[in-house]
Amino acid sequence: MSSSLTPDAPVFVAKTKGGRITDFVDQRVGGSGILREFGRKVFPDHWSFMFGEVALYSFVILLLSGTFLTFFFDPSMAETHYAGSYTPLKNVEMSVAYSSSLNISFDVRGGLFMRQVHHWAALLFVASVSVHMLRVFFTGAFRKPRELNWVVGSVLLILSMAAGFTGYSLPDDLLSGNGLRIIDGVIKSIPVIGTYISFFLFGGEFPGTMIISRLYMLHILLVPALILLMIVMHLFMVVVHKHTQYPGPGRNDGNVVGYPLGPVYAAKAGGFFFIVFGVVAIMAAFFTINPIWNYGPYDPSPVSAGTQPDWYIGFVDGALRLMPGTIGDWKVEQIWFGHMFTFNVLLPALVPAGILFTVMFTYPWIERWITKDNREHHVLDRPRNAPTRTAIGMAGFVWYCVMWAAAGSDLIATHFHVALNDVTYWLRALFFIGPVIAFIVTKRVALALQRKDREIALHGRETGRIVRLPHGEFIEVHAPLDEYKRYKLVGFESPSPLPAVPNEHGVVDRKERRRAKLSRWFFEDRVAPVTPVELEAAHGHHGSHEAVEAADAQKTLSH
Amino acid sequence: MKAISQKRRHPLAAIALLLMGLLVTGGLYAVATTVNQAKADTTYSASDVAEGGKLFAANCATCHGVGASGSQSGPSLVGVGAAAVDFQVGTGRMPMQMNGPQAEKKPAQFNEAQTKQLAAYVASLAPGPAIPEASVIDGKGDAAKGGELFRTNCAMCHNAAAAGGALTRGKFAPALAGVSGQHIYEAMVTGPQNMPVFNDANISPEGKRDIITYLKQIESNGSPGGADLGALGPVSEGLFVWIAGLGVIIAFTIWLTSRTS
Amino acid sequence: MGNHSDGSPNHSGTVATAGQNEVEKFQDPGIPPHRLRLADTDPRAAKKAERQVALLFGISVVGTLIFLVSYFAIDLGNDSSIATIRLQNALLGIGTAFAMLGIGTGIVHWAKALMPDHEVSEERHAIRTEEDRQAAVRIVDDIVEETGIKRRPLIRNTLLGAVALAPLPALAIFGDLGPRPDFALAHTMWAPGPDGKLKRLARDPDGTPIKAADVTIGSAFHVIPEGLNELSEGKLNEKAKSVVLLMRLDPAELHPSPERIDWAYNGIVAYSKICTHVGCPVALYEQQTHHLLCPCHQSTFDLTQQCKVIFGPASRPLPQLPIAVDSEGYLVATSDFHEPVGPSYWEREQHVLIPNS
Incomplete structure (x- = not known):
């Protein structure tokens, strides 16, 4: 890799200081090959490509702020009496974990700020992972050769939820304690082994004295280590595949068009880290998150109205709320062979999440099988140009959002002055028909947008300029596209x-x-792209340019 | 016995006896008054009662019946006490404007003097919970104890930060910010609408004072972390991170990937 | 379309090109011509951009200073008020935000305005050459062949068996994470003591016993067993099972089934507060409708029908605690719950009625 020093070859001497440092390092550890490969690597530029970076940077912020918090947090469930400076809890009996969380908030300088940075960054982390995945899905970036990276990304989504949930429970406050109790209830509903898992997790009966320290270990060691491992794999594959790009002039499956890593892209991406950190800092400065001092210490007796999990677990909580436990007088929960089959908990806790994640993991292969498309794709689809996929994605998204909204059914009821029960009835109906409506509407919208594109490609853009023809007719002048925009x-x-x-x-x-059959369902509604012949015809068979515009105008009006 | 008889003439004996007597009477009194005091408040004058009666006949009797004995459309008010009237009328819940899942707070329809007269009239019908004395609503109790009582008895409906919550079929527990200590106290002793009654045997007057202290303290403190986003918990936090957090970040990404002119 | 090296992804496999061939498609016009920025042509604009970047970095310095000053100048003593904490939090946040956004926007502005912005096209290379691909497959085949695993099923099968069993110790070693459930979930503190003494109902959280006369109509008491607060260990575990909601309504409104006639006292009833769905405290009592509502998932129970589920995801009624009044007028539990409280679990059926001794 480094230049070999033979007596007769002229020795390469770096001329600048930066060059000499590079050379010094290189001669000792190698790596000029890597630099040659990456130093000028091209990255396409688009705002929607930045969500993965938001996720990565939120994770870095989480590591930094989390490390600070571990210095002050004590995950013990031993009983203590609060002696810190927050008077509304003075001398209240609580766990050491909760007391140390309060101390971080009120008696460690900057502790509250770090807690809020950590929690806001956590919410942002899962949110940006989700938006990133939506972008990848809707643009078809998961297609060959990136299927495995899609799977790694899906694993990262699950891990990020796991990291969030284990962290949410650590302060041992009333809100998260009730959240843990719900988890315990769900675990107990698992047939055969549920009770054992519950006892093993909590070290005996709920709540026990072990759970916080066990979750702590998972939260600060196991889960972040797995996330880190997955991120390394994820980025490695990004490098191997190079980035995808949106379609456009000069872009095809054989190249990648964009800015070189050094200096432009590195500067933008590096600067973006500080921007994400700055935005999280503003949120932490001015907006309270998880006010544990309001909730009080965990105690199995009290509960607060509006007990909800953090947003990423919300869809499971919402599904639990939507499931009826009795239908008429028939109990959904069944006793068979002297054992409980708690379907009213099992079904909503496992089935929607199961369907969602199964489809997510296998979708690249499902689509590949239906389309028999075994080519490599590096140019993305605009979502409208893959109407069925976009519609499938929207159906799934709406389904998720219905469950998500159900997790806030009580707040919807109080804030929109409707009955709690009615909100549930409506959401139950939407749970089934929402995705169907979303599918149909999205597909129609995508096809309509494609037709609009066709219209523009054939006849140019509406200029808004109205012209009166000699025989009195009014038409709107259309400006033809240049070849780059048309392409x-x-x-x-x-x-x-x-x-x-x-x-x-x-x-x-x-x-x-x-x-x-599936292929027909996938592709039967289609709008073909304009061909040169069609464009020729649109401009040609009317003879004069003005006549074309007149015809255009009629066409526009008829739509 | 001998020891006692010897000390009977001790100079402090009289004082000890006095103290003991006081303790016994005080204790007996306390025992006698643990359950809702049914004492008629004597601070109302006869004219208050008379004026209140007229107001009642003119404004309330349609639903609550002549003599407040109740009708198809409104419950009997005999024995609900002055506290109930002061709460319902003082917060504008009564007179009700329209039928709904529950009577809602609105600007009070009667001034203080009229409210007092109405309360005097209803209190004169039968003994019931009286308007609390100033000493139990002064907000100078033990906030930490109040917090514990609040979480156990109130937070399930009113939310741990007193931001309110939903009940069944369109009913709701209101937010408590901005509600006076007197009205909070009255609500606890009378149990308006679907709220359970918290009589003095359940939560002592001292405990109620602590609860009011806690509520007033968290209200005046505000949140140490900045804006509280309605104190509604993870739902508003999630919405905020999706709309504001991601929104601002997307704005930055668009700026970052656009070309400068 | 493009020039591909071998293993060209575009032409391998069966591909639907939807009847379009290359002729019918528009030709790619290539990357649009480069458009110069103001700063590329006008040195004054470049100088201005340079100053803007420096200003942004300067703002970052100010932010760092704000952070340091607010960290050291604001003291969080023992008597610090909430307002002080809020102020410090906001200042630390503003400082950090300025420090970070200054650097971030500065660098990005620098990159956008002053660094070269020519779009570059880079060839994609096949992940591996066709030759490598075939060689890799051959190597794997050779390795498998040389082990002889296919020819020696005995070795293969015993190995599979051994590997399948080997993780079992790794599972078994977690066996001490918790005790076996046994009958722990079947009992609560409400069971009469060994001397046959019935447990009194006490107020949560202070633990003072409740007299029947204290519970007026429309009241709701949050109840724990007497003696719970004195437990030295496992207090929360016991509390998690034994919390009870005590309410009084007009006895005419209760419709007890024959076997539960004597479980109430003058319209006073006690029900477990732990939801039969997933275990949240069902603490919302509506005193006029006599409904109990769980704030977590909105299961609604009707007190007048022995807490039958009338809405929401719960399937079973809340367990009732049989109560009576002792000689001193205090409410007591005449026995433990007759069924396990809280969410369902696999072995629950075996635990029903066990405490009915």
């Missing part, structure tokens, strides 16, 4: 349904027939 609108594929293909024995088996 953005026409440079996509619109696959048509792929009929069933016989296998090597010349038979169309049932699986293939099913695939063909």
Whole structure:
């Protein structure tokens, strides 16, 4: 890797100071190859590509602020009497964990700030991971060769939720204690082993004296280590694959167009870390998060109205709320063979999350099987150009949001002055019909946008300039697109349904027939991109330019 | 016995006896008054009662019946006490404007003097909880004890930060910020609408004073961490991070990836 | 479309091109021509951008100073008020925000305005060459072949068996994380003491016993067993099972089933406060509708129908605690709950009625 020093070869001497330092390091540890590979690596620039970085930077902020907090936090559930400076809790009996969390908030300078930074960054972490995944899904960035990276990303989403939940419980306040109790109830509903898992997790009966220190260990060691490992794998694969790019002139599956890492992209990405940190700092400065002093120490008797988990667990909590426990006089919970089958807890706790994560993990393979598309894709789809995928994504998103909203049903009721029960009834209905409506509407909207694109590619943009023709007709003048803008609108594929293909024995088996059916469902509604011939025809068969514009105007009006 | 008889003539004996007597009477009195005091408040004059009766006949009797004995559309008010009247009328809940899941707080329809007259009239019908004395609503009790009582008895409906919460079928427990100590006290002893009654045997007057102290203290303190986002817990925090947090960050990403002119 | 090295992703596999061939497509016009920025052409604009970047870095310095001053100048003594904490928190936050945003926006502005902004196109290379791909497959095949694992099923099967069993100790070693459940969930502190003494109902949190006469109509008492506060260990565990809500209503409104006729006293009833859904305290009592509402998942129980579920995700009624009055007028539990309280669990059926001794 480093230049070999043979007596007759002229020796390369770096001329600048920076160059000499680089050379010094390189001659001792190597790495010029890596620098050559990465120093000028090209990254495409688009705002929607930044969410992964937001997630990474929130994680770094979490590590920094979390380390500070560990110096003052004591995860013991031993009883103590509060002796800190917050008078409304003076001398109240509580656990050492809660007391040390209060001390961080009130008696450690900057402790409250760090707590708020940590918690806001945690919420932002999971939120940015989610938005990043939505971006990847809707643009088709998970397609070959990035399927495995999509899986690693999905694992990261689950880990980030695990990190959040284990941290949420640590202060041992009333809110998180009731959250743990709900988890205990859900665990107990698991057939055969549920009671044992509950006893093993809590070291005996709920709440016991072990759970906080066990969650602490998971929160500060195991989960972050796994997240770190997954992030390394994730970034490694990003480097191997290079970044995807949006379609446009000069961009194709064989290249990557953007700015070189050094200096522009490195400066932007590096500067962005400080921006994310700054935004989190503003939130922590002016907005309270998790006011544990309001909730009081955990005690199994009290509970507060509006007991909810942090937002990323909300959809499970919402599903628990939506499930009816009795239908008429029929109990959803069943006793079979002398044992409890607690379906009213098991179904909502496991099924929606199970479906969501199963579909998430397997979606790249499902789509690949339906479309038989085995090519590598480095140019993204604009969401409108893949109407069925976009519709599937929106259906899933709406389904998630219905459950999410259900977790706040009591607040919806009080803030919009409707009955709590009615909110639940409506959300129960939306749980089933919401995704269907979302699918249909999204698909129609995507197709409409494609038609709009076609319209613009063929006839140019509306200028808003109205012209009166000699015979009295008014038309709006359309400005033709330049070839770069037009290419953005026409440079996509619109696959048509792929009929069933016989296998090597010349038979169309049932699986293939099913695939063909799905392929039709996936691709039958399509808008093909404008071809040069069509453009020619649009401009050609009217003879004069003005006539084209007149025809355009009519077309626009008829829509 | 001998020891006692010897000390009977001790100079301090008289004082000890006096103290003991006081303690016994005080204790007996305390025992006698643990359950809701049914003492008629004597601070109302006869004219208050008479004026109140007229006001009642003109404004309340339609629903609550002549002589406050109740009707199809309103409960009997015999024995609800002056505290109930002062709470319901003083917070504007009564007279009710329309039927709904529950009577809601609105600007008071009667002035203080009229409210007092109405209270005097209702209190004159039968003994009931009286308007609390100033000493139990002064907000100078033990906030920490009040907090414990609040979390056990009140937070499940009113929220741990007293921000309010939902009940069944459109009813709700209101937020407590800005509610006077007197009204809080009266609500506890009378149990308006669906709120349970917390009589003096359940939460002593001292305990109620502590609760009011706690509420007033957290209200005047505000949140040490900045704006409290409605004190509604994780839901408002989640909404905030999605809308404001991610919103600002997206604005930055758009600036970051746009070209300068 | 593009020039691909071998293993070209575009032409391998069965691909639906939807009847479009290359001729019918628009040709890629290539990267649009580069547009110069103001700072590229006008040295004054460049100088201005330079000053703006320096100003932003300067703001960062100010932010750091704000942080340091507010950290050291504001003292959090024992008597510090909430307002002081709020002020310090806000100042530390502003300081950090300025310090960070100054650096961040400064660098980004520098990159955007002054660093070269030519878009560059870089070729993508196949992840591996076709040759490597085939060689890799061959190597794996060779390795598998040389182990002879396919030809020696005995070795393969015993190895699979051994590997499958090997993690078991790793699971078993966690066996001491907690005790076996046994009958722990079946009992609460309400069971009469060994001397047959019935437990009195006491106020939560102070633990003073409650007289029947204290409970007026419309009242709701939050109740713990007498003696709970004196437990030296496992207090919260016991409390988690034994908290009870005590209410009094008009006896005519209660409709007890025959076997529960004597479980109430003059309209005073006691029900477990732990939700049968997933265990939140069902503490919201509406004294006019006689409904109990769980604030966590909105299960609603009707007190007049022995706490039958009338809304929400719970399936079972709340367990009732049989109560009576002792010779001194205090409320006592005549026995433990007749069924386990709280959420369902696998073995629950076996624990029903066990405490009914």
